[in-house]
Amino acid sequence: MATVMKVNPTRMELSKLKKRLKTARRGHKLLKDKRDEMVKQFLELVKKNRELRASVEESLKQVQTYFSIAAATMSSQAVEESLICPKQETELETESKNIMSVIVPRFNYSMTGKDSDIYSYGFVTTSAELDVAVGALSGIIPKLIELAETEKSVQLLASEIEKTRRRVNALEHVMIPNLEVTVKSIVMKLEENERGNITRLMKVKDMMIAESRQGI
Amino acid sequence: MNKIACVGDRDSVRGFMAIGFEVHTANTLQEAEKTVRELAESEDGYPVIFVTEDYYNGMQPLISLYAEKTVPAIISIPGKNGSQGTGMAAIKALTEKAIGADILLNS
Numbered sequence: 001m002a003t004v005m006k007v008n009p010t011r012m013e014l015s016k017l018k019k020r021l022k023t024a025r026r027g028h029k030l031l032k033d034k035r036d037e038m039v040k041q042f043l044e045l046v047k048k049n050r051e052l053r054a055s056v057e058e059s060l061k062q063v064q065t066y067f068s069i070a071a072a073t074m075s076s077q078a079v080e081e082s083l084i085c086p087k088q089e090t091e092l093e094t095e096s097k098n099i100m101s102v103i104v105p106r107f108n109y110s111m112t113g114k115d116s117d118i119y120s121y122g123f124v125t126t127s128a129e130l131d132v133a134v135g136a137l138s139g140i141i142p143k144l145i146e147l148a149e150t151e152k153s154v155q156l157l158a159s160e161i162e163k164t165r166r167r168v169n170a171l172e173h174v175m176i177p178n179l180e181v182t183v184k185s186i187v188m189k190l191e192e193n194e195r196g197n198i199t200r201l202m203k204v205k206d207m208m209i210a211e212s213r214q215g216i
Numbered sequence: 217m218n219k220i221a222c223v224g225d226r227d228s229v230r231g232f233m234a235i236g237f238e239v240h241t242a243n244t245l246q247e248a249e250k251t252v253r254e255l256a257e258s259e260d261g262y263p264v265i266f267v268t269e270d271y272y273n274g275m276q277p278l279i280s281l282y283a284e285k286t287v288p289a290i291i292s293i294p295g296k297n298g299s300q301g302t303g304m305a306a307i308k309a310l311t312e313k314a315i316g317a318d319i320l321l322n323s
Contacts, residue, residue: 042314057299064296067231083233090236091217094263105286134234148264152289158314
């Protein structure tokens with residue numbers, strides 16, 4: 001359904017349009033390559049994302065169970081009291097990484113604290129189950145951070161792929177066909193003009209010959 | 217250096233206090249939404265905000281505001297009732313958006 005653009009059928013326009021067509025074809029090829037590469041990266045990331053999420057959800061479920069058990073053996077207030085002042089702070093440094101001109105975050109986490117252990121409470125008033133729960137939870141911090149990083153990358157990449165795909169399709173199905181038919185129509189118009197011109201010249205020549213014969 | 221934030225109901229997120237995350241408890245969806253908005257817009261910046269699934273599902277319009285930005289990453293985590301498959305469903309939706317079909321169904 002390509003439509004001819006509204007341009008003057010002149011040589012000037014023709015050469016301009018040809019240039020545009022060439023650029024459009026080149027752009028189309030480049031964008032297509034970009035899309036293919038992004039899809040490749042995306043598939044790798046999304047696979048990793050799935051695995052990470054499955055394992056994180058599994059671990060978190062377990063941690064929740066431990067906490068429930070801990071809360072059952074000691075009072076809920078006591079649990080909270082034990083946890084409310086953490087010994088260690090988890091801090092995050094954000095860097096960015098470029099995947100096919102999509103800027104995705106990279107997180108580096110670090111634990112800061114004077115002591116190397118994470119248990120922020122004395123062992124007298126708390127139950128052993130709480131230790132297990134906190135220990136298990138601190139074990140999955142790296143995975144949580146990695147999950148955040150991967151999932152964000154997947155989100156960003158997905159929307160960029162969608163955009164690129166739209167552009168590729170617009171070029172392939174609208175822009176390039178339109179330019180092609182316009183170029184073709186201008187070429188045809190110019191040829192038609194040329195033929196008209198030749199016919200006119202021949203006609204004039206015939207008239208001149210006839211005139212000169214009459215003169216003799 | 218930034219901190220990691222965590223938003224959810226009391227029972228689901230209390231454990232994260234122990235490992236040094238900044239925990240914000242919310243009892244209603246409105247409260248959670250307000251907290252997440254404040255965290256995402258705050259000056260210090262929270263690059264990662266974990267939100268429990270129930271609230272995450274409820275605040276989709278808010279989350280989509282930050283979907284195009286590099287930070288913050290708003291990530292759903294299962295709450296005290298276990299996973300309801302929100303995270304996996306989101307991954308599936310993204311795959312469909314990017315590729316047109318979920319081709320990883322069986323992997």
